[in-house]
Amino acid sequence: MSKPIVATTSLAGCFGCHMSLLDIDERILELIELVDFNKSPVDDIKEFTQMCDIGLIEGGCCNSENVHVLKEFRKNCRILVSLGECAIMGGLPALRNNIPVRECIEEAYLNGPTVSGSNPDKILPNDQELPIILDKVYPCHEIVKIDYYLPGCPPQADLIWNALVALVTGDEMKLPYEVVKFD
Amino acid sequence: MGVIRKLFGDQGRKTEKTPLQDDPERTASHSSTNIVNTMSEKVKFTIDGKACVADKGMNLVDAAKINGIYIPTLCHLEGVKPAGSCRICNVRINGRPMTACTTEVAEGMVIENNIPEIQEMRKIIIETLFVSGNHFCPACEKSGNCELQALAYRYQMMVPRFPYEFEEKQVDATSPKLYIDRNRCILCKRCVRSIKKADGKSIFAIKGRGHKAIIIIDHKLAEAMTDEEAQRAMDICPVGSILRKERGYITPIGKRKYDTTPIGSDIEQNVTK
Numbered sequence: 001m002s003k004p005i006v007a008t009t010s011l012a013g014c015f016g017c018h019m020s021l022l023d024i025d026e027r028i029l030e031l032i033e034l035v036d037f038n039k040s041p042v043d044d045i046k047e048f049t050q051m052c053d054i055g056l057i058e059g060g061c062c063n064s065e066n067v068h069v070l071k072e073f074r075k076n077c078r079i080l081v082s083l084g085e086c087a088i089m090g091g092l093p094a095l096r097n098n099i100p101v102r103e104c105i106e107e108a109y110l111n112g113p114t115v116s117g118s119n120p121d122k123i124l125p126n127d128q129e130l131p132i133i134l135d136k137v138y139p140c141h142e143i144v145k146i147d148y149y150l151p152g153c154p155p156q157a158d159l160i161w162n163a164l165v166a167l168v169t170g171d172e173m174k175l176p177y178e179v180v181k182f183d
Numbered sequence: 184m185g186v187i188r189k190l191f192g193d194q195g196r197k198t199e200k201t202p203l204q205d206d207p208e209r210t211a212s213h214s215s216t217n218i219v220n221t222m223s224e225k226v227k228f229t230i231d232g233k234a235c236v237a238d239k240g241m242n243l244v245d246a247a248k249i250n251g252i253y254i255p256t257l258c259h260l261e262g263v264k265p266a267g268s269c270r271i272c273n274v275r276i277n278g279r280p281m282t283a284c285t286t287e288v289a290e291g292m293v294i295e296n297n298i299p300e301i302q303e304m305r306k307i308i309i310e311t312l313f314v315s316g317n318h319f320c321p322a323c324e325k326s327g328n329c330e331l332q333a334l335a336y337r338y339q340m341m342v343p344r345f346p347y348e349f350e351e352k353q354v355d356a357t358s359p360k361l362y363i364d365r366n367r368c369i370l371c372k373r374c375v376r377s378i379k380k381a382d383g384k385s386i387f388a389i390k391g392r393g394h395k396a397i398i399i400i401d402h403k404l405a406e407a408m409t410d411e412e413a414q415r416a417m418d419i420c421p422v423g424s425i426l427r428k429e430r431g432y433i434t435p436i437g438k439r440k441y442d443t444t445p446i447g448s449d450i451e452q453n454v455t456k
Contacts, residue, residue, distance in 0.1 A: 082342070085320065089342075089343075089347060091321065092322060094347075095319060097317075098317075098352075139342075146342075148341075151341055153320070175339065178442070178443055180336060180339065180341075181336070182321065182335070182336075183321045183323075183327065
């Protein structure tokens with residue numbers, strides 16, 4: 001029987017959740033025995049080449065590209081997992097959700113203490129290639145259907161490991177008190 | 184909140200408004216489990232089938248506690264007149280949903296606490312609180328010591344079932360020792376009810392009504408607070424809404440209150456009676 005295939009991505013995240021995945025230490029050897037990876041920063045495969053079994057989503061949706069990638073994942077993965085607080089509730093990027101987008105952009109490119117004076121023509125990023133910033137940061141499950149949620153900032157390595165093992169083996173997931181945390 | 188009102192019915196509300204609650208003497212008598220009154224009358228009742236005994240007139244949260252049973256609370260504080268505002272302590276008493284903190288224990292009561300339906304109701308309340316405020320746990324100074332977060336852990340909330348509101352809320356950092364972050368406030372009124380000056384003046388108050396209600400602080404009185412008083416205000420806040428300045432993240436991850444022990448487990452392990 002072929003191995004289950006895993007895809008991962010980081011949307012509006014910091015890659016901390018991917019770091020936590022690597023934090024399973026030597027179990028990574030067991031992991032590559034258990035699963036194959038497709039589109040993922042782990043193996044640098046940029047586009048889906050086949051249907052995947054499990055998609056791990058880090059980060060929420062803060063721009064149009066995030067939404068596009070998330071929808072691609074939904075199309076190409078049988079099971080989608082929101083990995084970490086940003087995917088689940090927007091996380092720290094969602095701190096901007098009460099601030100108008102224009103105000104955020106002006107702070108970043110015109111008024112912020114590190115940029116003031118260095119942008120005399122007051123240019124805001126306007127290249128057509130750039131994804132459009134959304135009005136706010138959306139949790140992944142408000143854009144597509146998400147099947148499972150692994151909270152944490154980042155989710156602890158044991159939580160990710162337990163979830164992957166449970167998904168691959170079909171056994172019930174172990175959820176000890178210490179591993180399910182929101183920070 | 185409409186869902187919750189439907190689920191809980193209005194029975195719980197009626198008990199809040201019984202004349203007993205407005206009688207100060209009566210309130211005082213059931214306010215504390217520490218009062219050892221050998222003369223007081225005992226009553227027998229059951230919680231989830233377990234036979235329990237407590238002093239007559241004691242409120243159900245405290246009565247359950249001395250019998251080693253945890254009923255979760257967010258607005259209730261031992262020794263303070265119960266408010267029944269958070270509804271998390273809802274139990275079924277003789278088949279009817281009622282808030283345990285505003286209910287006096289009585290002879291022969293049949294109480295259901297850890298049954299799936301009640302647990303689901305509590306989870307719904309927790310999830311509602313998480314989406315109606317802006318609870319960014321990873322960045323919060325109260326994380327690990329937060330009662331709301333600890334309840335979410337206890338009831339295994341992986342994600343709220345409701346959409347996030349991301350409502351705009353203000354931070355008031357004018358006072359020298361404390362600041363109020365209304366993004367996290369759940370309006371339990373613990374601070375309003377229990378933080379008073381020696382002359383009975385309140386330092387905290389509610390301003391506005393309904394969803395516009397906010398906690399405000401009397402800056403003059405807050406300025407005169409001692410470090411101990413400020414610490415107490417921070418400690419009684421069940422979330423990270425009242426925080427002492429310059430004291431953030433003082434306990435490392437792993438050593439905080441609810442890092443390894445679920446909320447209520449001390450009560451469940453400590454069957455004193």
